Every structure is written in C-alpha cells, then in structure tokens.
Amino acid sequence: MDLAQLISDLKKGDRIAFRQLVEAYQSRVYNTVLAIVQQPEEAEDVAQEVFVQIFEAIQQFGGEMKLTAWIYRIATTKALEAYRKRHARKRFAFFTQLFRSEADGSVDDRLHPVDFVHPGIKLEQQERSRILFSAINRLSEQQKVAFTLHHIEGLSYQEITEVMQTSLPAVESLLHRAKTNLRRSLAGYYREDFDV
Structure with a gap:
C-alpha cells in the first residue's frame, strides 16, 4: 500500500481508500483500545469512533507525523476518554447507591468491574x-x-x-x-x- 497515495485519496474523501485504511489498521486499533478500556463492546464502539475521527480529521494530517503514529495517538486518546467517562459514571453510581433504599438488597453491576x-x-x-x-x-x-x-x-x-x-x-x-x-x-x- 502506497501511504502517500492513500493519504491523498483519503483527503479527497475517497471511500475505497478509507475502507483500505480500516482494513489495514482495524485490528491494531481495536487491540490497543481493548487493552485500555478492557471491555470488548466498548472497545468496538471506541474503535469505530477512532476511524470516524480519522476520516473527519484527515485534512489536518500534515505528514510531519507517521500515519501509524497518528492513528495510535487518536486511538489511545479516545480509549482514555472512554475509560475516564466509565469511571466517572461508576463513581456517580456508587454515590447514588449510598443514598438508595436497601429494600431490595440488589447490587448495581456497574459498581463492580467485569x-x-x-x-x-x-x-x-x-x-x-x-x-x-x-x-x-x-x-x-x-x-x-x-x-x-x-x-x-x-x-x-x-x-x-x-x-x-x-x-x-x-x-x-x-x-x-x-x-x-x-x-x-x-x-x-x-x-x-x-x-x-
């Protein structure tokens, strides 16, 4: 795959080039995100968000950074954002649980990591x-x-x-x-x- 041509085609909005990019990088992006968020369904969602951001931001890619490094940077940033959001929700759920009635005795699964x-x-x-x-x-x-x-x-x-x-x-x-x-x-x- 000629990366210069791929980048040029991506900047033109070429969907075939975008599909090639996804096929070339999807497993690396997914595995990186999964190692950080540690939830397969969430990793799939975040990986999709990574490729959407790549497609939307490719015009700003100046080439001073390698394409692979740029993709990993987006993937790790998105994964960390998702991880932080989930942990913020868990903290909120924990505090909500403190004030919830213990009548049913149930425990909220969101409070316990999978x-x-x-x-x-x-x-x-x-x-x-x-x-x-x-x-x-x-x-x-x-x-x-x-x-x-x-x-x-x-x-x-x-x-x-x-x-x-x-x-x-x-x-x-x-x-x-x-x-x-x-x-x-x-x-x-x-x-x-x-x-x-």
Whole structure:
C-alpha cells in the first residue's frame, strides 16, 4: 500500500481508500483500545469512533507525523476518554447507591468491574492475563498507554515517542516505572520467570 497515495485519496474523501485504511489498521486499533478500556463492546464502539475521527480529521494530517503514529495517538486518546467517562459514571453510581433504599438488597453491576480477558490470549493463560490486565489497569494513564503500545502492540520506544508526543527518556521512564509497579503488584502471583 502506497501511504502517500492513500493519504491523498483519503483527503479527497475517497471511500475505497478509507475502507483500505480500516482494513489495514482495524485490528491494531481495536487491540490497543481493548487493552485500555478492557471491555470488548466498548472497545468496538471506541474503535469505530477512532476511524470516524480519522476520516473527519484527515485534512489536518500534515505528514510531519507517521500515519501509524497518528492513528495510535487518536486511538489511545479516545480509549482514555472512554475509560475516564466509565469511571466517572461508576463513581456517580456508587454515590447514588449510598443514598438508595436497601429494600431490595440488589447490587448495581456497574459498581463492580467485569473480569477482563483479552480475546487473543490462549485459554490456559486466561487467568494469568486477567490478573495482569487488572494490574495494568491500576497503572497511571501514561504508564498504561506506554506499556500497552510497547508490550501489547509491539511498538518501539521511538514509535511510542511519536504517538505520545514526548521524549525518548520520558518513554523509557514511563516503561521502567510501569514494569516496577507491575512487578510490585504481581509479586504474589508470579515467580521470577514472568517478565513484564
């Protein structure tokens, strides 16, 4: 695929070019979003929003950034927005629950996180992955994005600097702190053979 031609066609509003873009990037966008929001249905919605934003904003894409980095940046931004909104709703639901009558004794499911298992994980490793993703979920947003892009999506440190629009030392620091925090969180679950 000739990226320069693809970008040119996208800027002209070419729907075939847009379909090619979606086919080329949809699994990467979905997996990145899923690793952050950790809810498959929500990840599908957010991934669609990512491609809508790409289509609407392609005119502003100047080429000073690689297309892939630009797409990952939109995906991580949208995923973090969705994650924040969901957690704001959970906090609101929690406070609402405090003042609700306990007559029926029911518990609102929105207050309890769903056990998350990434669909790309083999069945025998799903318990490990659930614990790992739970620990990833407790990282700071910036650590979570850097960790997801490097360890789940396989981006190099340099590519992450482009996506996150930060320096190489900042990315190295984020990944180091993420690993340190994960090792601390997971110390009781994994032996030394597990390397995050």
